[in-house]
Amino acid sequence: MRTEAAFVPQPMTGVPASLLPVAPGGVEECFLLDGGTEAYPRMLEAIARAREHIHLEVYTFEREGVGARFLDALVAAARRGVRVKVMVDGWGSVTTSRYLTQTLRAAGAKVRVFNPLTSLCLGRSWRNHRKILLVDDEVAFLGGINIGDAYAAHGDDPGWADLALELRGDICRQLGAKLTAGASFLRSGPVSVFLSGLGGGHRLRKQYLAAIDGAKEEVLLAHAYFLPDTGFVRALTRAARRGVKVVLLLAGRSDVIFARAATMRLYGTFLRAGVHIHEWTASTLHAKAAVVDGQHLLVGSFNLDPLSLVNLETLVEVREPGVAAQAALWLDKHVAQARHVVLDQCARSPLQRWLLDVVGLAVARFAERFASFIGRRRQRR
Known part of the structure; x- marks a missing residue:
């Protein structure tokens, strides 16, 4: 039976919420995050600390509100020499993809719009529904949260009910090696990550x-x-x-x-x-x-x-x-x-x-x- 312990996520600079043992001498860190209220500050801090590369893959990326904060952070990272790659879905981000592309490319980032609406004419109707932020192969955020104000609390409005995981450890290095490899299965200790590819889900x-x-x-x-x-x-x-x-x-x-x-x-x-x-x-x-x-x-x-x-x-x-x-x-x-x-x-x-x-x-x-x-x-x- 599960234990009744209070769920209090820790800040990135504090003690991990959970340390998961893996191979001798190493640990996997796993943080459960309650919606954008908890996830967005940690994601933005990870982007601000990036030294080498950032990979962001998201279905919906809104232009205003928290989306503007993410865009500013990604632009700043690209301008200080971090390799930034962003992929948004052509349907989920249909109203913002052109602006995002122009802004990020002007800063030196790479941007891909997955199956834009014009691809429907070619029969490509499948979507990229992933939500992944990977920074320096050291920290990754995966879950159901898109980038938009609806996912965070505002006053008495609790925001959309959703969850994400922040992962640290060898699983992030594995993820970085497999992001463009189609369907993949990754495992490090008690943490497994499944990426669906051409074979679907x-x-x-x-x-x-x-x-x-x-x-x-x-x-x-x-x-x-x-x-x-x-x-x-x-x-x-x-x-x-x-x-x-x-x-x-x-x-x-x-x-x-x-x-x-x-x-x-x-x-x-x-x-x-x-x-x-x-x-x-x-x-x-x-x-x-x-x-x-x-x-x-x-x-x-x-x-x-x-x-x-x-x-x-x-x-x-x-x-x-x-x-x-x-x-x-x-x-x-x-x-x-x-x-x-x-x-x-x-x-x-x-x-x-x-x-x-x-x-x-x-x-x-x-x-x-x-x-x-x-x-x-x-x-x-």
Whole structure:
């Protein structure tokens, strides 16, 4: 069972939140960060301290607010001689990619816009959905957080609910060597990093399934865009029926139209199997994370939906009780503040149930077929 220790991330100059033993004579450091509120200051400080090179890969990079601070930091790094490489997605950063490119290149940085909208004419529809900041092969930030003001708290607004990991140690050196190598699997001690490449995210999905199938006590799972396939639904319901406590923290409101309908059509199936469902409504849920048996953490950019199987994604596994306990506390806190969904609430009128099933199924099937189409196009290249 997990321990009830307070989650207090430490500053970069302080004592690490967790020291993970690896080979004799070395350690891996792993810090769990709560949204942009905790991640952005540490990321900006890492950029300011960069000596040799910076690699930033992000789906959405906003121009204003915190995005302007990141842009200024990257420009300053490039001008003092640091090799700066930035990759943004052509769809996720559609309104800002031209300005970012012009500004960064003028400072001497390298910039790539992954599959800009014009590439749709050539059939390249897959996206780069990764969120990676790597500095000097010494410190890396991976998770679900884009660069934008929505991901940080502002007064009483908690910001989008999301998580990231700050990693230090040999895993960062490995990451630097594999960033352009397509699909990669990296491991250093209890920390593993999966990068999906041309083959898509099927291996990342398998990590989730293996963790759920091996669960003995508890599965805590928070996912923003939850459109699991039949095999994944069965894995969760099997776990619940064999006595594992399965808790889903899902989006009570979404930034993607009709996404909730596709998720809600599965509520009855889950609830009848004994799965606990809670909807986060205080802000937009954007996390993609799971904790199994208080020992095993999965977190990254990888959504449990068909499109993440064909996009470029990341997933980090940490098999260390201290870090997993911190993530479980984050999940418990959000579950406690979320709306509990019970089976009676799913018993709407026949017309309402029919409309929900039709809309939800249509969204799910469209996502599956679109992902299948993208996958076939990628395999031909």
